Amino acid sequence: MVSEQDWVSEQAIFAAGDEDHAPGEPWTGPLAREFGQVAKVLLDSPTAAGVLARVVHAVKALVPEADLVSITLRTKEGRYTTPVRTDELADRLDEQQYAFDEGPCVEATRTPGEGVVDLPDLAEAPWPRWAPKALAFGVRSVFAVGLVPADDPPRLGALNLYSRQRNGLDKVDRDLAVVLASHATVALAATTAMTAAEFEQAHLRVALRSRDVIGQAKGMLMQRRGLTAEQAFDLLRRTSQDLNMKLVRVAELFVSKRNEL
Incomplete structure (x- = not known):
């Protein structure tokens, strides 16, 4: 697990630019390692499944505030599925959104712009059927970002983060979440073996x-x-x-x- 101190230091290195990075010195921080692993799996994997799993792993490593992580995919027919998740509870949370046709992961596939849906307190969520279920499961805040951020809705799917704490995902870096969602999108676009069928x-x-x-x-x-x-x-x-x-x-x-x- 990457500590918050490691993550802050890594952000500072990336923000500082090349002047603080010695020539020839490898990028060995946690952020660089995770993206390196995602890229390696993207090149080596014959299917999207391995890359999607690695993206979920990277989110857990880079966003320690997220207790549960999942990826939603939307078929051309409009059906939703959760091919990868960190925990069975994330699967149940996603499935109930699909059944109710409401919730952060469904909303993220329909939201224009970056497709970010950020609810720091589910007690104030605009989803009358799904939110009470999530609260009953002990989830207090959610953050989701749609896949293929540059495209118009409906998107291919969403990257979903859940926290058991109210305001638990306030520190999530929106740019990082969008980049990770983009990695998932690239995985799906670059691999053809794991098709919708x-x-x-x-x-x-x-x-x-x-x-x-x-x-x-x-x-x-x-x-x-x-x-x-x-x-x-x-x-x-x-x-x-x-x-x-x-x-x-x-x-x-x-x-x-x-x-x-």
């Missing part, structure tokens, strides 16, 4: 695996507790809500511990 296929594979494991869990509940299929699914759903955990994860845990129950 492949993302759809990956999403379908996950959906099929999820359906299978939920079906297994339902079958076990029906057999062991004498429940109907509808009652078994309702029990799994209520457990998911009570534990603040994805339904498929609850099903996976239930199936994996079947010999202990």
